[in-house]
Amino acid sequence: MVGVAVMLAAPAFAAPDPARIEAGRYQAILADCIGCHTAPGGKAFAGGVLLDTPFGKLATPNITPDKATGLGNWSAADFRAAVKTGMAPGGRRLYPAMPYPAYARISDADLNDLWAYLQSLAPVRNPVNVNQLAFPFNIRGLMAGWNWLYFKTAAIQPQPGKSAAFSRGEYLVNGPGHCGACHTPKNLFGADTAAALTGSALQGWFAPDITAAPRRGIGGWHVSEVVTYLKTGHNSHAMATGPMAEVIENSTALMRDADLAAIATYLTALPGDGAAPAPLSAGDARMKEGALVYDSNCRGCHNSGGGGQSLIFPPLAANPVVQQQSADSLIRVVLAGTQSAQTARAPTAAAMPSFAWRLNDVEVAAVLTYIRNAWGNAAAPVSPDAVTKTRRSMPRH
Amino acid sequence: MTQSGDGGADKSEGLKLCRRRFLASVAVLAIPGAPALARSYSGIKPPFFPFGADPPRPINPAGWYFLKPNEVAMVEAIVDRFIPADHLSPGGKDAGCAVFIDRQLAGSYGASSRLYMKGPFMPGLATQGYQGELTPAGRYRLGLARLSDYIRAHYAGKEFAALSHAQQDDVLAGLESGKIELKLVPGFSARAFFELMLQNTMEGFFADPLYGGNRGMVAWKMIGFPGARYDYRDYVEKHNQPYPHGPVSIYGEHG
Structure with a gap:
């Protein structure tokens, strides 16, 4: 009798196939699970990343197999339902900060592999207070209405004639x-x-x-x-x-x-909007001021002509990031500085220094207006007010 | 290396032990230090902090930190004779040279905080400059007081600032030539005081504006110095052509 019980139970406790775990690890890379579910300096997949949404703050949950604070009590079916429909066990609705409308397209087989991988991780005890939204957004049930309005999952049909x-x-x-x-x-x-x-x-x-x-x-x-x-x-x-x-x-x-x-x-095959605003003329007062600021602050690295230095200092001429409809990223980068990605193939992680101490809001606006409209670039000018707003909103560490 | 009974030898023995210990510690450090030169940092992201910067702190332009009101009047008048306003530039006072001198005297320069300032104070060679115990702040305080005494005694009780430009030039020329002697201290002559003030005035006139002088980068504009720039690649081969851009200060002021 005992033997039969062991035999019946055995499949449930069998070590998962290493090939499936490895396949699941790759699914986690494709879906960038670690990006949201690993706090800076925290254990992998243990959650706790604070997402600043327009509706308030959400902390990402612990998805390690810890029974008390993670997904230790979930089944593979629970996991698939949560990832693909936003419905967690017990009828608890996820917020679409978890991109289940996109993940709905992942096949069940791939999700089973991902589940096998997550279950193979060491459980990490890390309680997370996920829902830090204010009323009424803290009511998860509202997401039923959101899903009814916006959650359209159509399985991808290969477009005819495409590779x-x-x-x-x-x-x-x-x-x-x-x-x-x-x-x-x-x-x-x-x-x-x-x-x-x-x-x-x-x-x-x-x-x-x-x-x-x-x-x-x-x-x-x-x-x-x-x-x-x-x-x-x-x-x-x-x-x-x-x-x-x-x-x-x-x-x-x-x-x-x-x-x-x-x-x-x-x-590169997605048709895009080719319309471009007319660039500001070089005689515009903001362009003249911006050229002066560029010359004495930026040119040393980004070069005259905005050509940059390959793989060390990005070019500004013809750089799409410089010509977006919003200059939010540019303002941020000039004020606080920033660092580029570090990868195995490009390990330098070059950084741009902060100019918040050296340039006032009018100068930052002028130089950004300049780089957005010089050398063939064209984009809306940047107002000093936008710089002031960003400067006030950014925490100083 | 024998122990000696008198205190002086004890002291030198202590120094020798320190020196030996110091050399030993350097030797220990040097061995693990050598391979560190070849250490690779792959896989470690270099540290980066948003808003990370360590900018110099500009002086507060208001008020006086070291000079007393009567000293301010004297120094402003003196720097204005060293650098008189003319068609080339504003005068030393309007360029902020007195403010520069005041802030320097109130800071580490004025206190000689980077120099060994304990005795014994020995007379030095002429090439060594002042070797006494007075800091620059002390030399200004003493020099200005004695100069004021001298001028009041020789110019009917007037202060330096109240003299005509010609009289002020006479006094300064007298200090420079050694014709005027002030009751100062050994090693610090009236001429040395003159040279100290002239040196500091020039420093204030040409230093970056964040130190209080060279207001509006007037000195740099006058001589065509382009300031705190570091990229001349576009111009380095344009021989015998004027550089087209105005100066830039450390704080990004451009003119």
């Missing part, structure tokens, strides 16, 4: 990669608008347009340059910094080259 790489890229970008979570503009309720991947503000940064728009997007990039960017964090056009640096370090730098090529194939 396998394009289709794989479409799946990776809009499925596990959940690129739109940052790069697609949101409506008032935080749901994606139809202008997919054309750039959106988040957490004080502006995630740029990643369609093939010729000026603001990556229309001027060759597929191989997109791959290099995602693999190393750097290419001859731009260097990744801010939240994208984390995405590259945790996710894209670890992806297989074929998957990166698929993503690049898809993104």
Whole structure:
């Protein structure tokens, strides 16, 4: 009798197939689970990252198999339901900060592998107070209405006439990669608008347009340059910094080259908005002031002509990041400085220093207006008020 | 290396022990130090802190930190004779040279805080400059007081600032040439006082504006110095052509 019980129980306790765990580890890379579920300096997947959403603060949960504070009591079916429909065990609704509308496209088989991987991790006891939103957003039940309005899951049908790489890229970008979570503009309720991947503000940064728009997007990039960017964090056009640096370090730098090529194939084929504003004239007072500020503060590294220095100082001329509709990232970078992604292929992690002590708000606005409209660039001017607002909003460490 | 009974030898023995211990410690440090030169930092992200910067702190332009009101009047008048206002630049006073001198005397320069300032004070060679125990702040306080005494005694009780420009130039020339002797201290002559003030006035006139002088970078504009720039690649081969840009200060002021 005892023997029968052991035999019946055995499959449930069998060590999972190492190949499945390894496959699941790769699914975790594709979905960048670690990006949101690992706090700076914390244990991997133990949660506790504070997400600053327009609706308030959410802390990301612990997804290690700890029974008290993690997913130790979940089943594979519970996990699949949470990831694909936003419904956790007990009818508790997840907030769409967890990108379940994108993850809904992941196949059950891939999710089972991901579950096997997460279950193979050492349990970490790390209680997290997830829901720190204010009323009424702290009512999880509201998400039922949100889902009814905005949660449309259509399984991806391969577009006829497209290459396998394009289709794989479409799946990776809009499925596990959940690129739109940052790069697609949101409506008032935080749901994606139809202008997919054309750039959106988040957490004080502006995630740029990643369609093939010729000026603001990556229309001027060759597929191989997109791959290099995602693999190393750097290419001859731009260097990744801010939240994208984390995405590259945790996710894209670890992806297989074929998957990166698929993503690049898809993104560079996305039609983008080619409209460009007329650049400000060089005689504009802001341009003249900006040229002076550029000359005495920026030119040493970014060079006359905004050409930069390959892989050390990003070029500003023809750099799409410089010409987004919002200058939020630029203001931030000039005030606080920033550091580029560090990857195995580009380990330098070059940094730009803070200029908050040296430039006032009028000078920052002028120099950004200048770099957005010099050397063939064209974008809306930056107001000193926007700089003042950003300067006040940023915590000083 | 024998122990001696008198105190002086004890002291030198102590110094020798320290020196030996010091050399030994250097030797120990040097051995693990050598491979450290070849250490690789791959995999470690270099530290970066938002808003990380260690900018110099500009002086507060208001008020006086060391000079007393009568000293301010004297120093302002003196720097204005060293650098009179003309078609090339404003005068030393308007350029902030007195403010520069005041802040320097109130700070570490005035207190000689980077120099060994305990005795014995021995007379030095002429090339060694002043070797006495007075700090620059002390030399200014004494020099200005004695100069004031001298001028009141020789110019009907007037102060330096009340003299005509010609009279002020006479006094300064007398200090420089040694014709005027003030009752100062050994090693610190009236001429040395003159040279100290002239030196500090020039420093104030040409130093970065954040130290109080060279207001509006007037001195740099006068001589065509481009200031705190560091990239001349576009111009380095343009021989015999004027550099087209105005100066820049450490704080980014550009003119």
